[in-house]
Amino acid sequence: MINKFRFGNPIIQTDAVVNDLSLSTNSLSQGAVKSDWPFAFEYKMAKEDMIFGLGENVRGINKRGFHYTSWCSDKPGGNESDSSLYGAHNFIVIFGEKISGLYFDTPGKIEFDIGWTDYDTLTVKCDVEGIFLYEITSSEGEKSAALKDIVHQFRQMIGQSYIPPFWAFGFQQSRWGYRTEKDVREVVKKYRENKLPLDSVCLDIDYMEEFMDFTVDKAKFPAFKKLNEDMAKEGIHLIPIIDAGIKQKEGYEVYEEGKKAGYFCKKADGSNFVAAVWPGKCVFTDFFREDARKWFGSKYKALTDAGVEGFWNDMNEPALFYTEEGLKEAFDKFESFKGKELDINTFFEFTPVSGSTCNRLKDYQSFYHEVMDLNGKKVSVSHDKLHNMYGALMTKAAREGLNEIKKDRRTLLYSRASCIGSHRYGGIWMGDNLAWWNNLEMELKMLPSLNMCGFLYTGADIGGFGDSSSRDLVLRWLAFGVFTPLMRNHAAWNTRNQECYAFGQSEDFKSVLSLRYALLPYIYSEFIKASLKNDMMFRPLSFDYPEDKIARDIEDQLMLGNEVLVAPVYRQNAKGRFVYLPEDMIQVTWKNCQASQAPIEKGGHYIDIPEDTVVFFIKKGKSIPLCGKIAQTSRDVDYSSIIKLGDSSAGYELYSDDGFTTEISLKNIRTI
Numbered sequence: 314m315i316n317k318f319r320f321g322n323p324i325i326q327t328d329a330v331v332n333d334l335s336l337s338t339n340s341l342s343q344g345a346v347k348s349d350w351p352f353a354f355e356y357k358m359a360k361e362d363m364i365f366g367l368g369e370n371v372r373g374i375n376k377r378g379f380h381y382t383s384w385c386s387d388k389p390g391g392n393e394s395d396s397s398l399y400g401a402h403n404f405i406v407i408f409g410e411k412i413s414g415l416y417f418d419t420p421g422k423i424e425f426d427i428g429w430t431d432y433d434t435l436t437v438k439c440d441v442e443g444i445f446l447y448e449i450t451s452s453e454g455e456k457s458a459a460l461k462d463i464v465h466q467f468r469q470m471i472g473q474s475y476i477p478p479f480w481a482f483g484f485q486q487s488r489w490g491y492r493t494e495k496d497v498r499e500v501v502k503k504y505r506e507n508k509l510p511l512d513s514v515c516l517d518i519d520y521m522e523e524f525m526d527f528t529v530d531k532a533k534f535p536a537f538k539k540l541n542e543d544m545a546k547e548g549i550h551l552i553p554i555i556d557a558g559i560k561q562k563e564g565y566e567v568y569e570e571g572k573k574a575g576y577f578c579k580k581a582d583g584s585n586f587v588a589a590v591w592p593g594k595c596v597f598t599d600f601f602r603e604d605a606r607k608w609f610g611s612k613y614k615a616l617t618d619a620g621v622e623g624f625w626n627d628m629n630e631p632a633l634f635y636t637e638e639g640l641k642e643a644f645d646k647f648e649s650f651k652g653k654e655l656d657i658n659t660f661f662e663f664t665p666v667s668g669s670t671c672n673r674l675k676d677y678q679s680f681y682h683e684v685m686d687l688n689g690k691k692v693s694v695s696h697d698k699l700h701n702m703y704g705a706l707m708t709k710a711a712r713e714g715l716n717e718i719k720k721d722r723r724t725l726l727y728s729r730a731s732c733i734g735s736h737r738y739g740g741i742w743m744g745d746n747l748a749w750w751n752n753l754e755m756e757l758k759m760l761p762s763l764n765m766c767g768f769l770y771t772g773a774d775i776g777g778f779g780d781s782s783s784r785d786l787v788l789r790w791l792a793f794g795v796f797t798p799l800m801r802n803h804a805a806w807n808t809r810n811q812e813c814y815a816f817g818q819s820e821d822f823k824s825v826l827s828l829r830y831a832l833l834p835y836i837y838s839e840f841i842k843a844s845l846k847n848d849m850m851f852r853p854l855s856f857d858y859p860e861d862k863i864a865r866d867i868e869d870q871l872m873l874g875n876e877v878l879v880a881p882v883y884r885q886n887a888k889g890r891f892v893y894l895p896e897d898m899i900q901v902t903w904k905n906c907q908a909s910q911a912p913i914e915k916g917g918h919y920i921d922i923p924e925d926t927v928v929f930f931i932k933k934g935k936s937i938p939l940c941g942k943i944a945q946t947s948r949d950v951d952y953s954s955i956i957k958l959g960d961s962s963a964g965y966e967l968y969s970d971d972g973f974t975t976e977i978s979l980k981n982i983r984t985i
């Protein structure tokens with residue numbers, strides 16, 4: 314059951330909820346709202362209570378013990394002390410004696426103190442006027458069923474998760490550093506020469522002319538359409554990046570068009586808001602306006618006409634490097650230190666000055682969006698009050714545009730910024746992480762939380778984006794990545810190459826990567842079923858074994874679908890790892906492109922897992938499909954070669970279709 318409450322006067326209806334309800338006259342079943350304005354919710358946690366949710370955020374699957382802020386942030390680094398990352402996902406599940414879900418529906422900043430100030434108190438505070446709160450409870454008596462049901466009801470309320478084409482489940486290679494057509498061809502050649510499977514190559518900002526959206530640099534990519542055609546013959550898709558900022562440059566068609574039509578965000582004096590990002594000074598489309606969204610979405614045609622079928626939208630929090638005002642303040646501040654001897658206080662004031670121009674609240678407060686209020690009246694609202702919806706609405710603009718351009722085909726789209734609602738339009742990658750072992754662990758913990766919030770097509774930059782990676786880290790990350798719907802290796806320009814052939818002898822990489830292609834029918838089936846049925850594809854063990862004291866606390870193993878348990882290696886130099894199995898299972902060991910399997914008993918085990926090997930577990934009495942032949946691209950995945958792993962007498966519900974139809978239905982499931 315879902316109860317909807319309203320506190321204060323929300324400025325707008327966000328885009329999160331599709332099946333809306335009338336306001337409830339009941340009271341909350343757990344916790345209480347202490348103040349309508351500024352909004353404050355409080356719940357006294359019992360000793361054993363666990364709190365799940367919050368999608369893309371730092372720390373554990375159980376969020377207790379720390380504080381988190383929903384504020385879409387350009388926060389490179391995957392740092393445990395950050396309390397906001399790129400997304401704003403305000404859904405939590407309280408798991409205690411009683412179980413309930415809470416969704417705080419606001420486009421503005423909201424803070425969750427989950428036992429940080431006081432270990433037994435959960436407080437949620439928001440000082441943007443007005444909020445809708447949805448409380449979800451379940452009539453399921455059993456804890457596991459209740460947890461799943463609460464997430465299911467929430468997901469039903471926010472609408473079905475985005476489904477990309479089949480090829481998007483293939484392996485993607487990316488690097489901020491493929492600067493020319495030659496670079497791209499070289500990457501594909503090396504993958505093919507080394508018999509390493511590959512489906513896509515992402516194009517980072519260098520493919521554009523002066524980083525201008527919807528342009529291609531003709532000097533570096535002289536025959537872009539031909540390149541796409543040649544790649545298509547190889548079974549490769551190119552996935553170009555699109556940034557939120559539009560370069561402010563006279564004569565640049567996109568800028569001129571948007572300026573003339575008045576589609577860009579304005580300051581109080583009516584002038585366009587300008588801030589610098591990669592292209593230098595930029596303007597920003599007011600994605601809150603339907604006409605502006607429509608216009609921006611139609612621009613993708615410049616690239617789809619050349620054969621592109623997938624995009625990644627970036628810098629859409631929006632990230633701002635500086636505004637003139639911010640720059641002036643920083644220079645004035647620097648100036649004020651000149652000639653002074655810096656003491657203990659002034660030195661610490663001095664050092665952050667250069668970074669102080671980025672993503673300033675003052676800048677976010679200085680521009681406006683044209684929105685419809687709850688009475689359908691057009692109003693102008695400052696960005697900071699609506700911040701968390703900006704990137705999500707860019708995804709919506711792209712999705713609607715792409716659906717219009719490619720009416721009968723699914724297209725790939727993933728974004729950096731997001732909030733609940735945009736899970737219907739595209740996926741997300743987990744932003745600029747680092748080539749650190751704990752960032753691999755962080756991905757593992759983020760996945761189920763993101764699934765709770767509707768984001769199914771997701772994954773982290775494999776190998777790590779910032780800092781130089783190492784051979785073992787890339788291998789171990791790939792070994793986890795074979796299970797994540799978005800499987801992409803991506804790195805920053807100033808790091809060492811980390812393609813699967815970049816570390817010399819590539820046999821180990823081939824061994825790991827090939828599992829992805831053997832598992833594609835399984836990953837695709839589980840993904841589509843989770844989307845169509847509003848279920849989680851990845852769950853914490855506590856969702857399946859809530860009564861098992863050991864399983865409840867385990868955060869470095871996950872349940873995948875109804876069959877599999879994954880337990881990746883995420884520690885440097887580890888030759889294997891401890892695994893806890895809450896029931897008897899079958900251990901699958903994948904090595905040299907082949908699977909072997911053996912029963913393994915419930916309980917704790919140390920499992921040897923060499924770097925070229927992937928180990929996972931199948932529940933007793935379950936089976937999963939596995940391709941007997943290893944494909945080099947998703948196009949060549951041979952469904953007729955499917956064998957069953959696990960208990961071969963158990964049926965498996967296999968979903969299959971042509972991979973691009975927009976008619977996706979449970980009717981395409983057959984039991985094998």
Ligand code: GLC
Nearest residue numbers: 489517518627729744745805
């Ligand atoms: C941002 C993106 C990153 C990309 C870079 C250059 O940092 O998050 O993925 O490579 O911009 O476009």
